[in-house]
């Protein structure tokens with residue numbers, strides 16, 4: 001049966017973060033983003049979260065580029081094509097190159113709506129079986145090692161199952177040795193956000209002494225060739241983040257031996273359907289995956305929780321609790337982490353209610369697109 005879309009609403013929001021988040025490419029103090037709400041003729045509402053940043057420093061997409069693509073191309077495609085299942089959305093969008101985060105925001109809202117229409121949790125609609133998921137936390141670059149050690153301690157006390165640390169030239173091997181000394185048994189990984197080149201190979205080899213779970217995206221943001229050369233020289237598994245935009249990229253990276261682990265970010269790969277395909281392919285190839293984060297508010301977090309219930313999301317992801325970044329989130333209840341796990345909600349769709357009051361409080365613009 002066709003999903004009878006009647007309206008698409010875009011809520012543009014601005015939320016302040018509790019703590020700034022610093023990486024090798026820049027520092028975020030707050031987050032502007034958008035929520036896509038799709039409404040059907042039966043009065044059901046599905047929600048997706050746009051994960052593009054306002055500056056194109058992680059990928060080339062931005063909030064404004066997303067909004068233009070959604071309005072000019074994606075919504076007209078949905079007006080022209082009836083959809084019965086959310087798996088049909090990405091193929092319809094595929095004739096447009098790139099812009100995966102814009103596509104994923106719309107597709108995610110349609111997945112939520114579909115699951116609600118079926119009366120099943122989104123996790124189940126995606127094929128997930130876990131009832132709770134293990135989570136880790138990503139810690140930005142801190143002003144001093146002392147502050148970093150305190151932060152790690154604080155998050156370990158909250159139960160997080162692995163710590164991801166941001167590295168960049170000048171803030172890598174020595175810092176990681178200090179952390180390892182203070183936390184000899186903690187699962188730790190490092191994320192470079194493409195801050196190195198193959199010229200740094202001798203330095204990167206020193207990471208092998210640190211017993212890291214993995215090093216994430218050490219080299220150029222589109223590369224899989226140099227990563228393959230580096231992986232041959234390293235014992236530490238390489239995990240690809242920025243280089244992966246599609247199942248095709250994953251297939252080529254695995255074929256070349258560019259990595260041993262894949263970070264799936266739903267927005268980066270164009271949505272939940274493509275995420276499932278990547279998950280399934282990696283499972284067949286014996287490559288573990290985990291779910292990356294984009295400092296999401298509650299709706300994006302809920303989507304990440306749902307996809308992480310698939311079996312090959314073996315490693316703890318970056319989906320921390322709502323309180324990691326937000327004093328108040330836009331969902332009820334908020335995402336809560338206890339003993340390093342999030343309980344997967346059982347209500348239909350994303351399983352969390354949108355907090356209309358909070359949504360309105362953070363909203364600075366509302367755009368409506370009748371279908």
Ligand SMILES: O=C(O)CCC(=O)C1=CC=C[C@@H](O)[C@@H]1C(=O)O
Nearest residue numbers: 023058138292293294295296318
């Ligand atoms: O969602 C989070 O908690 C943060 C995840 C995180 O580490 C990142 C989000 C977005 C861009 C990068 O800075 C970084 C990453 O590369 O994974």
Ligand SMILES: [Mg+2]
Nearest residue numbers: 191216217241
């Ligand atoms: Mg990363």
